[in-house]
Amino acid sequence: EKGGYASFMLKEIAEQPKAVADTLLGRVDGSGSLTLDEVRIPPELLRELDKVVIVACGTAFHAGLIAKYAIEHWTRIPCEVELASEFRYRDPILDQRTLVVAISQSGETMDTLMALRHAREQGSRVLAICNTNGSTIPRESDAVLYTYAGPEVAVASTKAFLTQLVACYLVALYLGQARGTKYGDEIRDVIRDLSRITGSVERVLETMEPVRELARSLAHHDTVLFLGRHVGYPVALEGALKLKELAYMHAEGFAAGELKHGPIALIEEDLPVVVVVPSPRGRSVLHDKIVSNIQEIRARGARTIVIAEEGDEAVVPYADHLIRVPATPTLLQPLVATVPLQVFACELATARGNEVDQPRNLAKSVTVE
Numbered sequence: 001e002k003g004g005y006a007s008f009m010l011k012e013i014a015e016q017p018k019a020v021a022d023t024l025l026g027r028v029d030g031s032g033s034l035t036l037d038e039v040r041i042p043p044e045l046l047r048e049l050d051k052v053v054i055v056a057c058g059t060a061f062h063a064g065l066i067a068k069y070a071i072e073h074w075t076r077i078p079c080e081v082e083l084a085s086e087f088r089y090r091d092p093i094l095d096q097r098t099l100v101v102a103i104s105q106s107g108e109t110m111d112t113l114m115a116l117r118h119a120r121e122q123g124s125r126v127l128a129i130c131n132t133n134g135s136t137i138p139r140e141s142d143a144v145l146y147t148y149a150g151p152e153v154a155v156a157s158t159k160a161f162l163t164q165l166v167a168c169y170l171v172a173l174y175l176g177q178a179r180g181t182k183y184g185d186e187i188r189d190v191i192r193d194l195s196r197i198t199g200s201v202e203r204v205l206e207t208m209e210p211v212r213e214l215a216r217s218l219a220h221h222d223t224v225l226f227l228g229r230h231v232g233y234p235v236a237l238e239g240a241l242k243l244k245e246l247a248y249m250h251a252e253g254f255a256a257g258e259l260k261h262g263p264i265a266l267i268e269e270d271l272p273v274v275v276v277v278p279s280p281r282g283r284s285v286l287h288d289k290i291v292s293n294i295q296e297i298r299a300r301g302a303r304t305i306v307i308a309e310e311g312d313e314a315v316v317p318y319a320d321h322l323i324r325v326p327a328t329p330t331l332l333q334p335l336v337a338t339v340p341l342q343v344f345a346c347e348l349a350t351a352r353g354n355e356v357d358q359p360r361n362l363a364k365s366v367t368v369e
């Protein structure tokens with residue numbers, strides 16, 4: 001059933017272009033139009049929303065963090081993202097004008113389920129983003145946007161994550177369209193870009209051999225740090241989570257701007273630091289800032305592993321290892337930048353002799369609080 005792959009995880013990483021394409025199918029087209037009939041929340045209600053709250057756990061929470069950037073940018077509605085396990089215990093402010101988005105691959109995560117029940121009790125509408133047809137979370141939600149990753153067997157989430165991102169972008173674009181925003185043209189362009197993104201994910205997968213080699217060479221290390229900015233920050237968190245759960249290594253993700261507020265003290269000779277670099281087009285200020293972060297950590301002896309867009313020459317002098325990803329609009333970059341981090345963690349874990357499909361102490365779906 002592994003279709004010739006050594007693990008389900010490798011198979012599921014390879015299935016990502018199809019998972020993304022299937023999740024986009026019938027929802028976006030090359031002309032820039034978007035159809036989301038399944039979101040059965042009346043347009044009047046969408047127009048009246050004054051807040052979006054995203055609840056999720058683990059990898060799905062990282063998808064939510066990325067969604068916040070997209071939702072706030074395209075819709076101008078304030079968006080909070082919260083770990084489902086923390087949410088209801090702090091008496092969150094919720095009412096009919098709050099849209100709660102619950103993201104879950106399995107649809108059975110108890111923390112997320114309890115969070116959405118709490119939200120509905122307070123009168124909020126809940127939209128589920130889910131990969132499992134008929135599971136509990138979509139059944140208890142007001143509406144559901146299914147992701148079409150197909151069954152995900154490996155404990156570490158890979159293809160489901162990419163499809164969660166796609167679904168989040170679709171929700172953000174849909175809300176932007178329903179409410180009308182000054183970003184109308186940009187929204188149409190992004191829908192077009194999304195309809196072509198599958199090819200970019202395929203291209204990343206074709207260039208992963210050097211990443212595998214690099215991962216194997218780092219198997220004896222104890223710590224790996226991950227840095228990112230803007231949507232690259234949640235990507236860094238996701239890279240670190242994958243490494244923790246699979247390689248059982250100390251891995252931490254930081255917002256690159258926070259380096260100087262503490263984490264730079266961790267930098268030492270030969271410490272592997274993965275840096276996710278934003279596009280030099282788009283938000284170029286951030287790009288320049290992250291290039292100086294790379295310089296700073298390299299000057300302190302770190303081994304820099306840089307994930308940067310094709311054609312970004314500014315990073316070349318400071319990258320000990322350079323991983324290229326196709327040029328992508330800033331907000332969509334996580335769809336390509338996460339893939340090398342999945343491959344990296346999978347390969348490193350294998351080199352350390354770990355069972356990647358069934359990491360110790362973990363279960364595929366966490367049905368207890």
Ligand code: M6R
Binds near residue numbers: 112
């Ligand atoms: O099924 P869910 O998406 O609700 O699961 C949430 C987390 O338990 C899950 O993403 C977990 O963090 C994965 N093991 C990450 O790879």
